Structure formats: structure tokens, C-alpha cells
Amino acid sequence: MKRALQLLLVLALGAGALWLALREVHLDEFLAALRDVDLGIFALGFLSFFLLHILRSVRWGGLVQAVKPGVRFRSYLSICSVGFMLINILPFRLGEFARPYLLFEREEVPFGSGMATVLVERVLDVMALGAIFLGVLMFADVPAYTIEVAGRDEPFDLVMAARTGILGVLIPVGVAVTLLLLLGDRGIRLVERLRDRMPEGLLRLPLSLGVRFLGTFLEALRSLGSVRRAAPIVVWTAALWFLNILSIYFTVRAFAFGADIGFWGAATILVVICLALITPAPPGFAGVFEFACTVALAIFAVGPSEAAAFAVLLHGSQFVLVTGVGMYFVFVDKVSVRRLMDMTNELRSGGGEAA
Numbered sequence: 001m002k003r004a005l006q007l008l009l010v011l012a013l014g015a016g017a018l019w020l021a022l023r024e025v026h027l028d029e030f031l032a033a034l035r036d037v038d039l040g041i042f043a044l045g046f047l048s049f050f051l052l053h054i055l056r057s058v059r060w061g062g063l064v065q066a067v068k069p070g071v072r073f074r075s076y077l078s079i080c081s082v083g084f085m086l087i088n089i090l091p092f093r094l095g096e097f098a099r100p101y102l103l104f105e106r107e108e109v110p111f112g113s114g115m116a117t118v119l120v121e122r123v124l125d126v127m128a129l130g131a132i133f134l135g136v137l138m139f140a141d142v143p144a145y146t147i148e149v150a151g152r153d154e155p156f157d158l159v160m161a162a163r164t165g166i167l168g169v170l171i172p173v174g175v176a177v178t179l180l181l182l183l184g185d186r187g188i189r190l191v192e193r194l195r196d197r198m199p200e201g202l203l204r205l206p207l208s209l210g211v212r213f214l215g216t217f218l219e220a221l222r223s224l225g226s227v228r229r230a231a232p233i234v235v236w237t238a239a240l241w242f243l244n245i246l247s248i249y250f251t252v253r254a255f256a257f258g259a260d261i262g263f264w265g266a267a268t269i270l271v272v273i274c275l276a277l278i279t280p281a282p283p284g285f286a287g288v289f290e291f292a293c294t295v296a297l298a299i300f301a302v303g304p305s306e307a308a309a310f311a312v313l314l315h316g317s318q319f320v321l322v323t324g325v326g327m328y329f330v331f332v333d334k335v336s337v338r339r340l341m342d343m344t345n346e347l348r349s350g351g352g353e354a355a
Contacts, residue, residue, distance in 0.1 A: 010091050010282045018287030021294045022308055029305035034313065038254045045250030046317055052243040053325065056080065059236035060099070063117040066229055068109050078329040079103055085326020086340065088319060091283050098340050116219075123217055124233070128241045133271050134174075140264040142299055180214055188214050245270055251314050257302050258310075265300060272296035289315045 057073075057080040064071050079102045086095030100114025180187030188211055195207035249266035252258035261269075276292035277285055293311030294304060302310075330337060 006280075007091055010280050013280065014282030014285075014287035016287070017291035021287065021290040021304075021311065024304040025308045026305050029303070030309050033255060033257075033306045033309035036256055037309075037313065041250050042254040042313070042317075045247045045254065045314075046321070048243050048247035048250060049318055049321060052240050052247060053081070053084070053322065055236060055240040055243065056084075059233060059240060060117060060121060062229075062233050062236065063120055064103065064107075064109065064114075067113045067117060068107060071107050071109075075106060076103075078333055079106065081322075081325045081329045082333075082335055082340075083326075085323050085330070086337075088285075088322050088326070089283050090341065091281070094341070097343070101340065101343055102335075119216065119219075124237045125241075127217075128237050129271065129274055130174075132241060132245070132267050136264055136268045136271055140268045141262060142265075142268065143301060177210075177214075184218060188218070247318075248314065251317075252297075252310060254313075255306065255310055257297075257300075257306050261300055268299065269293065269296040272299075284319055285315070 054077070057077045060080050061071065061073060061076040064076050079099050082102065083095050083099035086098045087093055088095070096118055097115075099118060100109075100111050103109045103114040103117075104111045180191065183190065191207055191211050191214065195204055195211065198204045198207065245263065245267045248269050249261075249263055252261050252266055252269065272295055273289065273292045276288050276295075279288060281288045290308065290311040293314065294307040297307035297310060298304075329335065
């Protein structure tokens with residue numbers, strides 16, 4: 001009953017987000033934007049996303065190699081493709097459990113070790129997204145949004161004020177986190193002592209989250225074993241996020257309105273999409289993805305019909321690619337999707353554990 005209620009809530013969230021994304025769309029403008037897409041430029045975006053999918057598998061394979069050397073590329077490409085397909089079609093990101101389970105089943109890697117590789121992957125992605133967000137704040141060419149303020153000779157630029165304020169917080173926080181990471185376990189103990197001295201209430205929450213993040217990040221570094229082993233993983237992470245931005249860059253440039261949106265503009269769109277997808281989303285991220293695209297493009301004064309056309313093309317092409325590659329390996333490797341779905345549901349609810 002609880003799971004059914006959760007599913008209804010995420011479906012309602014997706015439906016509401018889709019309504020917000022499409023409520024001001026004019027069908028003729030929407031279809032005209034799609035008809036005018038430059039297919040050659042769009043193909044470059046599609047190719048970039050395909051290479052991203054391959055490189056994502058290569059990076060995860062590097063993490064798997066740290067746990068069990070000798071696992072073949074073909075194996076982790078198949079497992080990664082099926083896992084991301086299930087993330088695409090199942091709610092609650094249940095597909096995250098599929099990769100560790102298939103890794104245990106095929107390569108006899110303990111389920112806990114497999115989950116650790118996924119955790120490391122997610123930590124690296126959060127760090128990369130944070131770096132991109134910082135780049136967006138510093139380099140994105142976002143149109144100014146000014147308002148007249150009594151007593152000021154010049155209009156007040158809200159965009160510049162927001163950039164300055166966020167950077168004023170992010171840079172000191174980033175320096176503090178870096179110093180704490182360099183201190184290792186001593187840094188965690190320092191934050192724990194500071195947390196314990198705080199009165200009960202909201203002040204403890206960010207410190208508790210900080211302790212959890214620092215611990216997770218340090219465990220991720222330790223699981224890689226050495227700087228020599230970690231270096232290529234970091235390089236692959238940077239490369240695949242570059243490809244992620246590039247796929248959006250080419251897709252948006254395929255539209256007439258995309259001529260004025262550069263690399264960091266595409267990065268802005270990516271950041272907004274990623275932040276939206278953190279929320280509990282319905283299967284396929286339907287609605288939430290489209291709403292995020294329209295919000296991101298509104299920053300660049302793109303109309304709702306054109307933004308919806310971009311969202312449908314970007315999301316649709318990515319969904320078809322990830323699902324298509326995943327289904328290929330499902331048929332070739334004779335993977336039982338029903339059994340995987342049952343197992344991931346059981347693991348998520350804590351009712352079972354692969355040993």
C-alpha cells in the first residue's frame with residue numbers, strides 16, 4: 001500500500017510537471033520548431049550521447065576492476081547498459097540495484113562491493129556537477145535581468161547579484177571542504193565535535209550532512225586504492241561530463257533559437273536538468289525532464305513551444321538510445337527483466353540481500 005501511494009505521488013509529480021511544461025505550448029509552433037531542426041548538427045549531439053554511454057561503462061568498469069581485476073569490457077558494458085535502461089523505465093531509480101546484482105550473478109563480485117562502485121560513481125558525478133555549476137556561475141553568458149530600485153541611478157542586475165551571492169558562499173565552503181578532506185578522518189572528527197556542540201535543531205542538520213558526505217567521499221577514495229588507479233577514473237569522469245554538455249550543446253544548436261547559446265549555456269541547461277532529476281521522478285523521468293528543459297531555456301528567453309520541442313527531442317533521443325542499447329543486451333544475454341525487477345524491489349525494501 002505504501003509503495004502504491006509513493007508511485008501515485010511520483011506519477012502525479014510527473015503529470016504536474018508535464019502540464020507546466022506544455023500549458024503554454026502552441027502545436028503549430030512546436031511542430032515548426034521540430035521540422036526546422038538541423039539533422040546534421042543533431043546527429044553530432046546524438047553521437048556525443050552515445051559516446052557518453054560507452055565512456056560511462058568504461059569508467060564503471062575501472063571501478064569494478066578495483067574490486068575484481070579481470071572483468072571483461074563486454075561484461076560491464078552489458079551490465080551497465082541494462083542497469084541504466086532500468087533506471088530509465090522504473091520509478092524510484094530502482095535500476096541502481098540492477099548493476100550490483102548482475103555483477104554478483106555474472107562475475108561473483110559481492111553485492112556490497114558492487115554497490116560501493118555505484119556509490120563511488122555517484123560521488124564523482126556530484127563533484128563533477130558541482131564543478132560545472134561553478135563554471136556556469138563564472139562563464140555562462142546569461143541575459144541580464146534588471147529592475148529599477150528607488151534611490152539607485154543604475155538598474156539593479158538580479159543575475160549578477162545572484163552570481164556574486166552564490167559564489168560568495170560556494171568558494172569559502174569549497175575551500176573549507178577541501179581542507180577537511182585533506183585532513184581525512186581528523187576532518188570528520190572535527191565536524192562531528194562541532195555538530196555535537198550545536199543545540200538540537202536545524203543547525204545540526206547541515207553538519208550531519210557534512211559528516212555523511214565527508215565519510216562517503218573518503219570511502220570512495222579509499223576504494224580506488226591508489227592515486228595511480230584513481231587518476232584515469234577522474235579523467236573519464238571529466239570526459240563523460242564534457243560529452244554530456246556537448247550532447248546538449250549540439251542538440252540546442254540544431255534549433256534556430258540555439259544560435260546564441262554557447263558551451264556554458266548548454267552547461268546551464270544540463271545543471272538545471274540534473275537538479276530537477278534529483279527529485280523522486282516517474283518512470284522515464286517523464287514530465288520532470290521536460291519541465292526542467294523549459295525552465296532552463298526560459299533563462300535564455302526561449303519561448304515555451306520551442307523549449308518544449310527541444311525537450312521532447314533531447315529526452316526522446318536519449319531515452320531511445322539508452323533503452324535500445326539496454327534491450328539489445330537483455331535479448332543477447334537472455335536477461336530476465338521480471339526477475340531483475342523483483343530482485344531490485346526486494347533489495348530496496350530491505351527484504352533480501354545478495355550474498
